Amino acid sequence: MRTSVLVPAQRQSTVTRRSRRDGPHGYDDLAPELQRLAAMAPDDPDRGPLRDRIICEFLPLARNMSRRYVTGSHAAEDVEQAATLGLIKAVDRYDPGAATGGPLGYLVPTIRGELMRYLRDHSWAVRVPRDLKELSVGLNRAALALTQRLGRAPKPSELAEELDVDVARVVDALGAMETHHALSLDAPGPDGEPTLGQRLGDDDPELEHASLRDELRARIDELPARERRILLLRFYGDKTQSEIAAEIGVSQMHVSRLLSRVVARLREELDG
Secondary structure, eight states: OOOOOOOEEETTOOOOOOOOOOTTTGGGGGGHHHHHHSSSOTOOOHHHHHHHHHHHHHHHHHHHHTTOBBBTTBBBHHHHHHHHHHHHHHHHHTTOOOOOSSSSHHHHHHHHHHHHHHHHHHHOSSSOOOOHHHHHHHHHHHHHHHHHSSSSOOOOHHHHHHOOOOOHHHHHHHHTTOOOOOOOOOOGGGGGGOOHHHHTTTTOOHHHHHHHHHHHHGGGGGHHHHHHHHHHHIIISSOOHHHHHHHTSOOOHHHHHHHHHHHHHHHHHHHH
16 A cells, blocks of 8 residues: 555644643544534635644544554555545544544544555455455444444444344454464564474463453353443454553553453353
């Protein structure tokens, strides 16, 4: 992906910037400007400058989100361009009636959707059936629409209902979407450790984690909304506890305690 995404050139001179925009409400002050932009006629002469200012304000958000998806298979510049394209689409399509939880409730899913679309189109390192690839496209769109509509992460059953497919197919597609990257058996390990090929057959400390994640899929619909969202972000969204805490507006310690409690309860139920 080497196409350029044009962003406004007038950054520092026309924008009054806040020094930090931390937490889920760090951009709430821009909600009135987004609403004003959405209400403007396409030929309004003030629309272009306002749009440019808004995009400039949200560029740090897009850049920060893109860093989470940079891998050895994707150049940072390309991933950042995908995030910027998602930001531009989100600003241009902003719907105040569909925005829940402040501007980020609308912009973040759109940017993430564009990042996932880029990764999907450029990253099928493991052979995946074509029908699952096609279903993954619909899943991304349905997840975005349902997140905006419900104000939370959708359940697999809700995704299945939205797409009129079986829940098992949704679970299969979600699993397939995790197979974007293949690792080289000859790639050296960190700090001079053996290669992956040399370590084959060793006990894998992540095996229990992977097994638990598969078991969680079958029970995820039974969880309360908040617990389901945290587990989805941790085990499927691959987010850190600090990132989850910032997204849902609680402390990292609270997320840690909640995860430990829920996982322990699920383990007890599954073992029983």
